[in-house]
Amino acid sequence: MNTPDTGGFTKVCALGDLPDEGVLGVEIADTPVAVVRSEGRVYAINDICSHAEVNLSEGEVEDGTIECWLHGSCFDLASGKPINPPATRPVATYAVKIEGDDVLVSLDKNP
Structure with a gap:
């Protein structure tokens, strides 16, 4: 689902x-x-592993982490930083807003 941009945020x-x-x-x-x-929080990160x-x-x-299915690198959801190899570069994180039951993400505003 991808709806029009609302003040920099898009309902996803x-x-x-x-x-x-x-996820x-x-x-x-x-x-x-x-x-x-x-852990009760909602995060948004770039969906492409920085390694593979x-x-x-x-x-x-x-x-609070997501593991790449291919080589097992884990990324911290809050910072996007890799926790273990083989990934060495972080992935981008994005701002998230919850409005009612809607999850909105902004590519322009990092948390």
Whole structure:
């Protein structure tokens, strides 16, 4: 789901669409974004692993991290920084707003 931009934020899904400790891959203006719920918070990060260029949204979410399914690198959801090799470069993080049951993400405003 991709709706028009609202004040720099774009509605990407309903909060109910995100399972606990789960992820949903979306696209905003041709940018792949992983919208993740972990430990009761919602995060948005670039959906492409900085090491292998595969979708992080296909990986596992646990304890505020997401693991790349291909080589096992984990990324901190709050900062985008890799926690373990082989990834050495962070992925971009994006600002998230919850309005009612809507999850909105801004590519312009990093948290």
